[in-house]
Amino acid sequence: MVEGEMMWPSSLLPAVLYQLPESAFVTAMCVVSFASLAFAGLSELRGDHLAYSKFWHVVSGQQKRSVAAAGALLSGRTGMLVAYVPALVAAAVSFAVPGAVQGQRAQILAAALAVHFLRRVLEVLFIHRYSGNMPLNTALPISSSYLLITITMIYAQHLAIGLPEPPTDLLYVGVLLFTVGIAGNFYHHYLLSKLRKGGNDEKGYKIPKGGLFELVTCPHYLFEITGFFGFAMISPTIYALAMASGTAVYLVGRSFATKRWYKSKFEDFPVRIKLWCPISCDELGY
Template identity: 80%
Template sequence: MVLFIHRYSGNMPLNTALTISSSYLLSAITMIYAQHLTVGLPDPTTDLLYPGVLLFAIGIAGNFYNHYLLSQLRKGGDDDTGYKIPKDGLFEFVTCPHYLFEITGFFGFAMISQTVYALAMAFGTAAYLVSRSFATRRWYESKFEEFPASIKALVPYIL
């Protein structure tokens, strides 16, 4: 999704792109395998399918919308590579709302599959993206003197 809407300030090295793609592919394969291992086991006592689908949909939609907002920062074309502070949507409150929605989507997926592996993936992804959001906020503070102190890293008003 991000590939189709972003205008990057530079090129991503091939080894970085392959590492990220391989990580997602391996995660998808292992989640499918973990789901396959549950065939024949009793169903969980609480069915979280529908709330999980709702949470997953919110996560995907929010992630897409916030990546779209980021893509609009560089309307000037390929030669517009200057950094800007995003202003719309949840960017008024947090530096990385796209990470917040990505975490939401992963927990929605964990609720849909109801496997320990999917839940572990959701927690692992959350831990990684929380640390990335704090690093992003520090970067904004270092690059922009006028960066508002009220903007949090990931969760509005809290974190």
């Protein structure tokens, strides 16, 4: 049993997941992906933030770290392109690899992954506004992790070729969740971009307004989680489920950090805005 299975009733898993053949690679990736995401979420709770986060500069004395300690710096925009482009290329190229995406479910999964990362790249180029830099030694691990996630998700689905479909087929529910997730995520990213009308160099922060920002801290990450559970239903493998669960745990940790940050910066932060859902605006440079 891989670690991710412990989060779900054992009687439910066979009804919704493929019973994949043993794979040391997929099992290891399940454990590593879920554990690393959960650890990152706990780190956010403790105030230990990633080096591309706005919190890294302003919380817990981390603003005192030197540029030398952070490593070579990329612009925020370049750093995020480095993070996303390899995964986009991998998802697109999978259609050209013989046998990699056989069948409707595998093709929908690969297409959804390509759309997911294409949307991120387009947002980096045309929507997001950046006021900081990203260390190269942060951009490269993020890029590698997204690339591995994409490859592993497609490979785990590949292992299901010829296997019986799960008794409960959630493929089209997953497509719906993915569509809702990507649309809601984009819309709230767009609202965030409107906060900086003075251009990329404007560093003032504001309380986001509009959409679900009136109710929760950062709804764009609620939709991010929704999209990842869409992946898990499109490709009902234990790895996709472990990734969706790990992403949710990580973003919950960041929701605490974000609300704590907002309350420290804005005395008038509305009490009606709830913690759930996740969360932080800092991946976008906000």
